[in-house]
Amino acid sequence: MATTAPELPAVPQAVPEQISPAKREFPGALVVVEGTDGSGKSTQLHLLKRWLEIGGYRIHFTEWNSSPLVKSATRRGKQRHLLTPTTFSLLHAADFADRCERQILPLLHGGYLVLADRYIYTAFARDAARGCSPHWLRNLYSFAPVPDITFYFRAPLDVAVNRITAGRPKLKYYEAGMDLGLSLDRAESFRIFQDRILNNYDQMVETDRFVLMDGTMRVNRLQKEMRALLAERVDLKRFAPKKKK
Helix, strand or coil, rough: CCCCCCCCCCCCCCCCCCCCCCCCCCCEEEEEECCCCCHHHHHHHHHHHHHHCCCCCEEEEEEECCCCHHHHHHHHHHHHCCCCCCHHHHHHHHHHHHHHHHHHHHHCCCEEEEECCHHHHHHHHHHHHHCHHHHHHHHHHHCCCCCCCEEEEEEHHHHHHHHHHHHHCCCCCCCCHHHHCCCHHHHHCCCCCCCCHHHHHHHHHHHHEEEEECCCHHHHHHHHHHHHHHHCCHCCCCCCCCCCC
């Protein structure tokens, strides 16, 4: 049986505050996938990416926490357990800002279809679950372009948690939310932390116009649905290879 730490004060919930869409000044399009760990979002985006690549479409892929400029600092902070919720949030914001300025915006202006595995909504869900102010987080990422479509892959908490714990020998310290003192048991802490994140995501479905996807569906059926919804929202012909005359 897990040993539970003393109960902490309630964490502020992610306020359902909508981002004001910025003027679209670029010919590209931005496609985002979001969801808790184990929801199936990365698998589906990878399949979509391969389908588009095979078709010769102009695409670019980017993922959360992948900037070479910031990644090493984040890794050192994690290894030494030095990150507070605020410093962790700011490091991720710096990582995103670097990728936004060097990759996302230039390629959107260049007419590319940009695929993002996690976007600013990850910060709104995770960092708020760690106690950061939802309003502060919205302001922090206010420079980010609004996606053309955001797929929210939702799987029940038990399903998502079991997928992660079954495939990993040990959960990482921050991944499990051990920095929050939710429980002395790593698996139980992870479950509590993921429940908070899931609740925050659910609050953004309407306000941030998420396209809800059933993370329990068969992989091939879900991929077919994703492609159809993308084609309805984004004119893929703009990114298709030019026909030879």
